[in-house]
Amino acid sequence: xxxxxxxxFLEQAKTDYSTFETIRKIADQPPSQWLHLLQMVLEKTxxxxxxxxxxxxxxxxxxxxxxxxxFTHTLPRNQGVRDSFNMNPHQLRQxxxxxxxxxxxxxxxxxxxxxxxxxxxxxxPNPRGxxxxxxxxxxxxxxxxxxxxxxxxxLLILTRGLNDTRWHIAFGIISPH
Amino acid sequence: xxxxxxxxxxxxxxxxxxxxxxxxxxTDTTTSVEAxxxxxxxxxxxxxxxxxxxxxxxxxxxxLRLTKTEEFEPSSSSVFLSSIDENTSRLLxxxxxxxxxxxxxxxxxxxxxxxPAYDFLLVEVNEEAIPTGSIEPFYFAPTxxxxxxxxxxxxxxxxxxxxxxxIIKMPPGWPNEPSLVFHRYEVIKQ
Numbered sequence: 592x593x594x595x596x597x598x599x600f601l602e603q604a605k606t607d608y609s610t611f612e613t614i615r616k617i618a619d620q621p622p623s624q625w626l627h628l629l630q631m632v633l634e635k636t637x638x639x640x641x642x643x644x645x646x647x648x649x650x651x652x653x654x655x656x657x658x659x660x661x662f663t664h665t666l667p668r669n670q671g672v673r674d675s676f677n678m679n680p681h682q683l684r685q686x687x688x689x690x691x692x693x694x695x696x697x698x699x700x701x702x703x704x705x706x707x708x709x710x711x712x713x714x715x716p717n718p719r720g721x722x723x724x725x726x727x728x729x730x731x732x733x734x735x736x737x738x739x740x741x742x743x744x745x746l747l748i749l750t751r752g753l754n755d756t757r758w759h760i761a762f763g764i765i766s767p768h
Numbered sequence: 769x770x771x772x773x774x775x776x777x778x779x780x781x782x783x784x785x786x787x788x789x790x791x792x793x794x795t796d797t798t799t800s801v802e803a804x805x806x807x808x809x810x811x812x813x814x815x816x817x818x819x820x821x822x823x824x825x826x827x828x829x830x831x832l833r834l835t836k837t838e839e840f841e842p843s844s845s846s847v848f849l850s851s852i853d854e855n856t857s858r859l860l861x862x863x864x865x866x867x868x869x870x871x872x873x874x875x876x877x878x879x880x881x882x883x884p885a886y887d888f889l890l891v892e893v894n895e896e897a898i899p900t901g902s903i904e905p906f907y908f909a910p911t912x913x914x915x916x917x918x919x920x921x922x923x924x925x926x927x928x929x930x931x932x933x934x935i936i937k938m939p940p941g942w943p944n945e946p947s948l949v950f951h952r953y954e955v956i957k958q
Contacts, residue, residue, distance in 0.1 A: 640906055640907075641904055641905075641906060643906075643907045644905075644907025644909075644917060644919060647904060647939075651902070651904070655900065655904055656900070657898050657900075658904075660898055661897075661898050661900075661904070661906075661922065662906065664896070664897075664898075664922060665906045665920055665922070667870050667871075668866070668867050668870055668871070668908075668920060669908055670908075670911050670913070671909070671911070680866070680869075680870040681869075681870065684870055684871070760909060761908065761909055762906060762907055762908065762909065763907040763908075763909045763917065767909070
């Protein structure tokens with residue numbers, strides 16, 4: 592079975608999110624295990640939306656970065672999204688703005704040439720010697736916020752992006768007909 | 769976009785037109801118009817007869833297919849001319865105005881129109897844009913207020929400069945030059 596690229600990204604993101612929820616509830620699982628999944632859900636969800644409308648090809652999408660922050664930045668300008676929240680664009684804009692730091696911190700967990708610091712996947716060097724490893728790291732800047740109203744707001748937007756048909760139509764992931 | 773001679777508008781006013789010749793002033797080449805196509809020229813040319821042509825065909829947006837005279841048949845070398853009519857331009861200005869009002873750090877909206885489809889890419893120059901070094905738009909489906917799809921891509925000022933200099937490329941299928949450009953200072957009255 593094959594799917595259009597946008598739907599393929601979206602289905603994988605939904606499954607990753609389900610795994611994220613499961614692992615997060617397990618008490619002895621370190622935050623790195625579910626933060627890694629959360630970072631991937633953000634990335635794949637945003638790339639699903641970038642792929643809609645045949646905007647991007649597969650290779651371009653693979654190279655794209657910080658896509659979820661860019662995706663959320665466009666939300667207040669989309670009528671379908673505003674209607675789904677029953678918010679005016681200025682309220683939604685402020686709501687999104689309050690989430691930007693948290694989104695940035697999650698998106699920056701991706702290992703790579705642009706990130707020589709904290710990741711949720713690979714060890715990274717301590718300038719004073721030795722290496723940190725994700726499974727022994729606390730990620731307090733993210734974990735503490737995810738348990739607040741701000742964190743819940745981010746997860747609400749994320750699950751809307753994953754599951755809300757109105758959003759999928761508004762961004763062309765699926766056809767209204 | 770080639771600047772077409774006024775003869776095009778004059779001759780195309782006949783609704784029974786089959787094939788007509790026309791002159792491209794810029795490249796000094798003669799072309800023929802295929803039957804069934806209507807011409808819609810950018811209002812920036814400021815030629816009233818071109819407006820008449822829009823009204824005549826009662827279409828809000830269309831394209832004109834041209835073939836070189838020596839070929840006389842549609843071919844892959846055909847070129848498409850299209851532009852944005854006054855009503856669609858007004859609606860796009862309303863969208864730009866709304867975006868300026870929502871995004872306080874947005875200072876310019878450049879609108880590209882795909883040819884020959886009814887499809888618009890809004891490159892929005894925003895101080896708060898995340899730099900990517902490319903144009904990566906999000907698709908917005910048609911709405912009751914605007915019946916055509918739009919694609920929205922935020923870019924930084926630096927990326928906009930590079931786009932204008934052709935250092936950053938437009939996504940495949942989009943023209944290099946915008947059809948409309950709106951500045952905050954002219955859309956949002958102080």
